Amino acid sequence: MTLLHHELRQGRTAFAVWTAAISFLLVICIFLFPEMRGKMDVLGDMFASMGGFSAAFGMDRLNIGTLTGFYSVECGNILGPGGAFFAALTGVSILSKEERDKTAEFLLTHPMSRARVVTGKLAALFLQITAMNLLVLGFCLLSVRLIGETVPWKELLLLHTAWYLLQLETGGICFGISAFLRRGGAGIGMGLAAVMYFLNLIANLTEHAGFLKFLTPFGYCEGADILAAGRLDAGPVAAGMFCACIGIAMAYWRYTGKDIR
Amino acid sequence: MDVIRTEGLTKYYGRTRGIDHIDLSVRQGDFFGFIGPNGAGKSTTIRILLGLIRPDCGRAQIFGLDAAKERRQILARIGYLPSEVSFYPGMRVRDVLKLSAGLRGVDCGKTAGRLCERLQLDPTRKTEELSFGNRRKAAIVCALQHEPDLLVFDEPTSGLDPLMQKMFFEILEERSRNGATIFLSSHILSEIQHHCSHAAMIREGRLIASGSVAELSRTGVKRISIRGAVHCGALSGVRDLRVTPEGVDFLYSGDMKSLLSAMANGDVRDLSVTEPDLEEIFLHYYGQEAKNDPLTS
Structure with missing residues (x-):
């Protein structure tokens, strides 16, 4: 518990900044919805003229005049990449920062097994991701009520679950990478999250690149698919969670046998 | 009983030599000096003893336990001061001490308070604001506060002013009198000569002499x-x-x-x-080893 508490304390500033930034942008977005709905004729024409761009963001298959359609596109484009960047940055540095900041000697000369250190840090990572998602969800639900809309519970919870799983997968993979690094890997984490995001955009642009959806967790977060099916696609979600588990297993394997310099 | 025992301990970093077949023995209650110039392999030896790195071959035992396999039990009884001290950002000295005690699952508040007082360390200061010497004092308190059976100190006095060095050695001698074993790595030979009962000399990864400081001084030089x-x-x-x-x-x-x-x-x-003083004796051994070494002779 001491290590978990310590990790949460160390990460509290980044957690607060990311949570506040994402929540703020989502709340702004939700508060814009009533005005946007009033301009749907103009917006509809505009999105129709954008061709591939609309397809890339799934706007060709969604009615953004509805709260759920608007929410999945606009809020999805904030919480999707924003949450993935947070999970990637936190995950990729949580083990490697000890060697980068030369605190590994301090930490690892205390009577704890390396596996326990990895477990403590993993718990801190998942707790931060979970807490951020719960807070963001809370702010979103409150905002929806404040603009006088009825909360579409099922759709909103499905969308938020998908984004949460996306962050768990990204965090798990980056956690595995972190065990191999001796210096901070912020660039690697951000790069990986960005690549996964753009892979999904490309997959939306053309059917020939549809297979890319299976390579990125953004694939199972596609609002149009979730709202149409009324559920998450279990196959890609399971594959994503498997990737996260591989990342975590690699972290245990590498960190427990690693020379700390 | 040997508190530290190594046999054929060898570590290479790729092609770079770390240590080469180190056989070391430190008895319980010893005030043991580990002498060698920078880059000789002192820190590598210590890092293997603490389980931070794994040896390529050979074995290390502490308290009769395998240093690689039984780290937890060993580390619970060790206080370690690294040569380079780094703390987590944004923490005060008291937070660092509390964190260290918490990770050990013990409450060392009273001992930590006494040590801070003796070393004139303000526990309310942020670690980033501390001078090099004060950071070192904080690390010394961390290493001592849980009253370990074995103290492993790597270049402990760098950055400490002479008065603090005196106080530091007074504390170590008290701990030694109370039965703790002290393993002091240093390139400052006078420290070893004044405080240690036994010593080992390391050069280019190899142990060149080991014994009581009195024996090592009887070189005929x-x-x-x-x-x-x-x-x-x-x-x-x-x-x-x-x-x-x-x-x-x-x-x-x-x-x-x-x-x-x-x-x-x-x-x-x-x-x-x-x-000759120990520094000169070290030069004697150093020269003798170089003469016997086909690569350097």
Whole structure:
């Protein structure tokens, strides 16, 4: 518990900044919805003229005049990449920062097994991701009520679950990478999250690149698919969670046998 | 009983030598000095003992337990001061001490308070604001507060002013009297000579001498200082030769008759023959090892 508490304390500033930034942008977005709905004729024409761009963001298959359609596109484009960047940055540095900041000697000369250190840090990572998602969800639900809309519970919870799983997968993979690094890997984490995001955009642009959806967790977060099916696609979600588990297993394997310099 | 025992401990970083077949033995209650120049392999040895790195071959035992496999039990009884001290950002000294105690699952508040007082360390200060010496003091308190059975200190006095060095060694001697074993790695030979009962010398990853400090001092080497003019060129066993306008000064391990003969042929106005200090003994061993080493001879 001491290590978990310590990790949460160390990460509290980044957690607060990311949570506040994402929540703020989502709340702004939700508060814009009533005005946007009033301009749907103009917006509809505009999105129709954008061709591939609309397809890339799934706007060709969604009615953004509805709260759920608007929410999945606009809020999805904030919480999707924003949450993935947070999970990637936190995950990729949580083990490697000890060697980068030369605190590994301090930490690892205390009577704890390396596996326990990895477990403590993993718990801190998942707790931060979970807490951020719960807070963001809370702010979103409150905002929806404040603009006088009825909360579409099922759709909103499905969308938020998908984004949460996306962050768990990204965090798990980056956690595995972190065990191999001796210096901070912020660039690697951000790069990986960005690549996964753009892979999904490309997959939306053309059917020939549809297979890319299976390579990125953004694939199972596609609002149009979730709202149409009324559920998450279990196959890609399971594959994503498997990737996260591989990342975590690699972290245990590498960190427990690693020379700390 | 040996508190530390290593057999054939070897570590290479790729092709770079770390340590090469180190056999070390430190008995319970010893105040043990580990001497060597920078890069000799002192920190590598310590890091293997603490389980931070794994040896390529050989084995290390602490308290009779395998250093690689039984780290947790070993580390619970060790206090370690690294050569480079780093703390987590944004923490105060008291937070660091509390974190260290928490990770050990013990409450060391009283001992930590006493140590902070003796070392004149303000526990309310942020670690980023501390001077190099004060950061070191914080790390010393961390290493000592849980009253470990074995203290492993890597270059402990760098950054401490002379008064604090004195206080630091007073605390170590108290701990030693109370039965703790102290393993002190240093390149400051006077520290080892003044405080340690046993020592080992390491050079280029290999142990070149080990024993009691008194034994290590009995090398047969003398420091010879001559005022006047003496031709030393024909003498064998001369090292660390310094020629000044007043005379010559050197370490001598050769035949006394030859030395006396050289002096008789020279112009000696004054002569002093003294026991060398540990620094000079180290140079003696260092030179001897280099002479025996086909790569350096």
